[in-house]
Amino acid sequence: MRLRLSTLAGGIALILFGTWILLDAEGTVHVSFAALGPALAAAAGLVLLASGLEGRGR
Amino acid sequence: MSATAEAHAAAPRLERPRHGRAIAGVCAGLGRHLNIDPVLVRIGFVILTALGGAGFLAYVAAVLLIPQEGERYPVAHALTGRRAGMALGIVLLVVGAAATSGALIGDGLGHVVGWSVVLLGLGGYLVLRPFDRVPRGGDTAFVTAETAVVEPEPRGHATRVVAGAMLLLAGVSTVIGAAGAGLDAQEVTGIAIILAGATVAAGAFFGASAWLAFPPLLIAAVVAALAAAGVVLRGPIGEHSWTPATASDLPKTYQVAIGRGRVDLRQLQIAPVGATHVTLRVGIGDAVVRVPRGVSVEIHAHAGAGRVVTPAGKSNGTDVDRTDHVGPAGAPVLDLDARVGLGQVKVTR
Numbered sequence: 001m002r003l004r005l006s007t008l009a010g011g012i013a014l015i016l017f018g019t020w021i022l023l024d025a026e027g028t029v030h031v032s033f034a035a036l037g038p039a040l041a042a043a044a045g046l047v048l049l050a051s052g053l054e055g056r057g058r
Numbered sequence: 059m060s061a062t063a064e065a066h067a068a069a070p071r072l073e074r075p076r077h078g079r080a081i082a083g084v085c086a087g088l089g090r091h092l093n094i095d096p097v098l099v100r101i102g103f104v105i106l107t108a109l110g111g112a113g114f115l116a117y118v119a120a121v122l123l124i125p126q127e128g129e130r131y132p133v134a135h136a137l138t139g140r141r142a143g144m145a146l147g148i149v150l151l152v153v154g155a156a157a158t159s160g161a162l163i164g165d166g167l168g169h170v171v172g173w174s175v176v177l178l179g180l181g182g183y184l185v186l187r188p189f190d191r192v193p194r195g196g197d198t199a200f201v202t203a204e205t206a207v208v209e210p211e212p213r214g215h216a217t218r219v220v221a222g223a224m225l226l227l228a229g230v231s232t233v234i235g236a237a238g239a240g241l242d243a244q245e246v247t248g249i250a251i252i253l254a255g256a257t258v259a260a261g262a263f264f265g266a267s268a269w270l271a272f273p274p275l276l277i278a279a280v281v282a283a284l285a286a287a288g289v290v291l292r293g294p295i296g297e298h299s300w301t302p303a304t305a306s307d308l309p310k311t312y313q314v315a316i317g318r319g320r321v322d323l324r325q326l327q328i329a330p331v332g333a334t335h336v337t338l339r340v341g342i343g344d345a346v347v348r349v350p351r352g353v354s355v356e357i358h359a360h361a362g363a364g365r366v367v368t369p370a371g372k373s374n375g376t377d378v379d380r381t382d383h384v385g386p387a388g389a390p391v392l393d394l395d396a397r398v399g400l401g402q403v404k405v406t407r
Contacts, residue, residue: 007262007266011259018249019248021244025245025285033286040279
């Protein structure tokens with residue numbers, strides 16, 4: 001069965017976001033507005049990049 | 059006979075019958091499909107409706123998603139085609155993810171139980187429901203129990219199973235959060251998002267749609283924004299007012315999770331010696347404090363994102379802090395600490 005890169009990228013982005021939120025709750029790291037925008041852009045970029053690579057492979 | 063065909067033979071097609079219905083045939087259809095008494099299904103819907111209205115929403119969704127007897131497609135499909143189904147699925151996942159957090163800050167056991175039942179029920183149904191083959195134009199004969207030789211549709215099936223698994227995880231997270239387990243809402247939500255991510259990543263190897271990542275990512279963005287603002291969702295929801303008269307009336311902290319917390323201190327007898335401490339915390343909303351005249355007030359106010367207004371001035375933006383002193387020197391001292399995550403702190407006299 002063929003791997004869907006965009007789905008995998010979305011899953012990884014979610015795992016990273018969840019870990020960030022969890023670590024903030026534990027007090028290990030701090031989620032700030034300054035970092036949130038770039039993080040969201042990076043997540044969207046990751047999924048779009050994977051989607052693009054996926055489309056090129058067809 | 060294949061396993062799929064056996065499943066079809068064992069369970070009648072899920073549809074809303076034209077006869078024997080009470081309202082729109084949802085409970086009668088579910089009862090027939092699941093081989094249980096429709097009265098039990100109706101009781102379930104009534105209980106869920108009484109526990110916060112989830113039953114009503116589920117019934118409306120079922121009317122849209124379950125086809126009427128003798129018709130191929132549900133109402134949702136007839137309205138705008140397959141895109142409506144996808145949009146409805148995304149809305150369902152967003153509601154499921156939001157409910158995971160919402161149940162943790164809502165009041166009452168019924169609220170939590172209601173959402174858990176809905177999430178676990180929908181998730182379990184999506185995962186365990188036998189796979190149907192959707193007939194397409196050009197099909198000369200639809201599959202019957204005897205002729206079912208169904209080519210699998212792995213992509214659509216994987217998407218549905220992953221969506222169901224995510225709803226199940228949301229339901230389990232809700233139950234764990236409600237049960238205590240020493241975890242606060244942010245920790246439970248973080249764990250739920252990690253589990254959702256792992257489920258989506260695993261689904262990628264079976265052809266699941268990337269759109270599945272969108273609802274939990276949206277929730278993650280909202281939760282991260284709340285965390286950045288320092289929102290602490292503890293306490294009740296709604297508008298709450300307190301008018302303490304003596305120091306013994308003061309709790310350690312006045313708390314409101316979402317809404318407005320209003321503390322009127324004008325009746326409070328301030329100790330002539332030392333300082334009287336008052337603390338107010340609002341997660342999202344307004345923290346409003348009225349302080350008495352003739353008292354020396356030390357104000358420590360913070361808004362994660364929003365505005366702070368005191369008799370000495372006002373500030374707005376993100377991470378807003380104000381420390382002001384108002385009132386005559388030498389007078390009894392009131393030490394006020396007011397914080398809001400998202401919203402406004404307003405101190406007036």
